[in-house]
Ligand SMILES: Nc1nc2c(ncn2[C@@H]2O[C@H](COP(=O)(O)OP(=O)(O)OP(=O)(O)O)[C@@H](O)[C@H]2O)c(=O)[nH]1
């Protein structure tokens with residue numbers, strides 16, 4: 001199946017991704033040995049700031065520049081029903097018609113942190129299938145979305161004029177993971193003020209580039225594409241090091257996946273009783289630990 | 295872990311997608327993963343998205359009166375791409391007299407404006423051929 005995906009069979013690639021999501025570790029493992037080392041571009045930012053619209057335009061620009069582009073759009077699963085509405089594709093109609101694109105929507109399936117458990121495995125599948133630039137759109141929930149930093153080679157943080165005050169911007173976390181800032185929707189508000197605000201907040205000296213865009217009209221997109229390419233070129237890590245850093249996150253996610261499945265719906269009655277009967281904590285949870293590797 | 299995946303798209307030229315959005319949202323509440331592809335999708339767009347998203351169900355919402363053409367085209371593209379394990383269903387305002395024709399094309403069910411979400415989700419759950 002992987003062979004067919006490598007030779008351009010979309011259906012085979014899509015099936016591989018489904019197998020990954022079903023927890024087929026054999027597939028995930030096979031992919032690791034075949035990685036080519038595509039560039040991963042993370043796009044994060046609060047809901048509605050224009051992440052999908054930007055990806056759509058940016059990906060078209062990257063295709064023009066000779067890349068094949070894979071996109072993973074992460075959207076949240078409902079904590080109540082477990083279902084989801086994956087709506088990012090709506091902004092990507094034109095991109096979806098290009099021969100050099102592949103778009104896949106991914107639910108978080110209850111995982112926190114703005115990504116899904118199998119995000120790295122899915123990116124690996126795109127990588128092996130020859131997609132040389134991979135965009136990952138995070139959920140955009142805000143503060144705790146720093147995991148994208150461990151996976152992406154460059155993180156673009158999208159904001160808009162009139163959104164949020166300085167307090168949000170100086171809080172730890174989200175602003176620190178950005179390698180490039182985009183002030184999108186420059187047509188609707190004081191974008192220059194927002195740019196100044198972002199620049200002023202940074203006292204450390206190595207301020208990421210701040211770029212104004214109007215994604216709906218494609219303005220600033222080619223400049224942004226060049227900024228991303230420039231950032232990637234400056235990166236002194238070897239391909240192998242880049243791959244390793246995303247595989248570190250893959251390992252963490254697989255542990256997290258098993259742990260969360262283990263914790264799901266458990267009432268811990270037996271463990272509590274053991275605790276009450278005087279057993280040590282390590283002893284009580286050792287059973288759980290052994291179940292994780294079953 | 296993996297949910298039944300449904301793509302909801304609106305082929306044709308009319309831009310009213312309130313109904314389709316409400317349906318997407320309701321199916322989410324029933325526990326499905328719903329890929330909302332939006333309005334003005336061509337049959338080619340829809341089938342390609344269905345392949346990439348590896349969906350179990352394609353749901354087309356049609357109001358414009360061009361439903362026979364749209365369904366026929368989607369069904370034939372599905373055949374061309376050897377997609378034989380995906381449920382094709384329809385919604386919107388479709389005259390009773392066209393339903394036999396749609397059935398012949400390969401549309402498994404048509405849900406009019408009066409259909410309840412339970413009816414739709416039960417149908418999908420019972421007919422979905424893939425997945426455990
Ligand atoms: N005026 C204006 N509107 C824009 C611009 N970019 C995007 N939009 C609109 O903003 C809305 C949200 O855009 P999306 O691309 O869906 O934003 P998003 O960040 O992906 O949204 P979520 O995935 O829901 O978090 C849409 O209606 C877009 O058409 C822009 O530059 N100017």
Ligand SMILES: [Mg+2]
Pocket residue numbers: 051052053087088137
């Ligand atoms: Mg989006």
